[in-house]
Amino acid sequence: MKYLKTIGPDLKHDFPIFQNQPDLVYLDSTATALKPQIVIDSLTEYYQEYSANVFRGLYPISELATNKYEQARQTVADFIKAKDVAEVIFVRGTTEALNLIAYSLPRAVFKPGDEIVTSVVEHHANFVPWQRLALVVGGRFKVVNLDQDLDQVVTKKTKILALNYVSNVLGTINPLKQMIKRARQINPKIMIVVDAAQAAPSLSIDVNDLDCDFLCFSGHKLMGPTGIGVLWGKRQYLEMMNPFQYGGDMIDQVSIERTTFAPLPHKFEAGTPHIAGAIGLAAAINYLSGFDFSAILKHERHLWQASYEILKENPNIKILGSANWQNRTGILAFYHTKIHAHDLAQILANDQICVRAGHHCAMPLHTAFKIGASVRLSFYLYNTIEDVKRFGKSLKKAEKLLKIR
Numbered sequence: 001m002k003y004l005k006t007i008g009p010d011l012k013h014d015f016p017i018f019q020n021q022p023d024l025v026y027l028d029s030t031a032t033a034l035k036p037q038i039v040i041d042s043l044t045e046y047y048q049e050y051s052a053n054v055f056r057g058l059y060p061i062s063e064l065a066t067n068k069y070e071q072a073r074q075t076v077a078d079f080i081k082a083k084d085v086a087e088v089i090f091v092r093g094t095t096e097a098l099n100l101i102a103y104s105l106p107r108a109v110f111k112p113g114d115e116i117v118t119s120v121v122e123h124h125a126n127f128v129p130w131q132r133l134a135l136v137v138g139g140r141f142k143v144v145n146l147d148q149d150l151d152q153v154v155t156k157k158t159k160i161l162a163l164n165y166v167s168n169v170l171g172t173i174n175p176l177k178q179m180i181k182r183a184r185q186i187n188p189k190i191m192i193v194v195d196a197a198q199a200a201p202s203l204s205i206d207v208n209d210l211d212c213d214f215l216c217f218s219g220h221k222l223m224g225p226t227g228i229g230v231l232w233g234k235r236q237y238l239e240m241m242n243p244f245q246y247g248g249d250m251i252d253q254v255s256i257e258r259t260t261f262a263p264l265p266h267k268f269e270a271g272t273p274h275i276a277g278a279i280g281l282a283a284a285i286n287y288l289s290g291f292d293f294s295a296i297l298k299h300e301r302h303l304w305q306a307s308y309e310i311l312k313e314n315p316n317i318k319i320l321g322s323a324n325w326q327n328r329t330g331i332l333a334f335y336h337t338k339i340h341a342h343d344l345a346q347i348l349a350n351d352q353i354c355v356r357a358g359h360h361c362a363m364p365l366h367t368a369f370k371i372g373a374s375v376r377l378s379f380y381l382y383n384t385i386e387d388v389k390r391f392g393k394s395l396k397k398a399e400k401l402l403k404i405r
């Protein structure tokens with residue numbers, strides 16, 4: 001039986017930032033997660049011990065770097081249960097992955113009047129590329145609103161449906177499997193894109209079970225380095241797509257007359273990749289895989305509930321989204337009717353409490369709620385109930401300071 005790590009206050013020892021910032025209450029893992037020592041070590045190791053380019057050198061350290069880079073791809077494939085490792089493309093992050101799809105689909109795939117559907121809950125990275133694509137190809141951009149079901153928006157003409165797995169504002173886990181099944185009943189030829197940026201850190205992902213066509217996530221949100229992320233796509237689609245960038249390593253043959261491209265996944269990885277990033281991402285996935293995903297979710301929900309209890313007592317506070325602690329990760333967004341989100345975040349910051357204030361790259365959702373900004377708390381496996389208590393205390397202090405209660 002696999003030995004699983006336990007989640008508790010001792011976990012903070014795995015994260016050197018807590019030794020350097022002993023007073024830190026980090027409630028912004030949705031923006032980026034903290035890094036365990038093991039991930040930092042994997043980066044240092046690469047730079048100190050075998051810092052060579054991949055696919056080029058015949059000398060041992062280049063071969064080692066290439067092996068580690070390709071092993072990292074296999075680690076990612078196993079993590080999302082992809083059967084074909086060549087379907088895993090390393091990119092900069094979720095934003096680049098989603099843009100890559102939108103740019104690289106041949107224009108001939110679209111007919112005038114084709115629909116591209118997303119939801120009002122999306123991060124801008126899963127909203128703006130589709131809005132732009134619809135403009136460029138003369139398609140219709142349609143958005144599923146908060147009070148709508150998929151069935152009311154998706155039709156036989158819908159070519160692409162792009163949805164988040166977990167909302168970065170509401171923390172809701174979408175019942176994606178059922179949604180995808182329903183969308184395919186409406187149009188069997190629909191292409192389904194999943195933004196798993198907020199799902200990958202907390203859920204066990206299976207691209208086959210979901211039955212999606214593309215799935216994207218960022219390394220830094222699951223404790224890996226910044227600047228590395230993943231695009232997984234079904235071979236049939238990746239094969240028909242144009243390269244995203246042209247240059248070294250993505251070619252097969254180049255002559256003055258013409259260029260042919262390398263097979264998957266290299267066709268989409270032009271230039272020197274983020275080698276250390278891929279190796280660090282694999283280290284992060286290995287670290288994360290040492291935990292039981294249901295224990296991670298349970299922990300996040302426990303902290304979510306504890307902060308919900310504090311916030312719901314406060315008549316000046318409105319929580320965004322459902323009060324249901326099930327079907328969610330540890331993300332809680334709210335606004336204070338008498339303190340602007342940025343002012344509140346600033347006061348919390350003075351007590352070393354890191355939260356996010358603003359629209360969290362989800363302006364259409366904030367507009368739907370008729371607000372400009374909210375405060376977002378997000379919990380991950382290294383947070384503790386003590387962190388929640390410190391947040392509650394600091395919130396009280398802010399209200400006292402501003403003479404609100």
Ligand code: PMP
Pocket residue numbers: 030031092093094095096123125126164166167168195197198218361
């Ligand atoms: N989608 C979602 C749901 C996100 O939360 C984020 C990051 N906040 C992104 C996309 C974009 O990720 P990145 O900035 O790593 O490209």
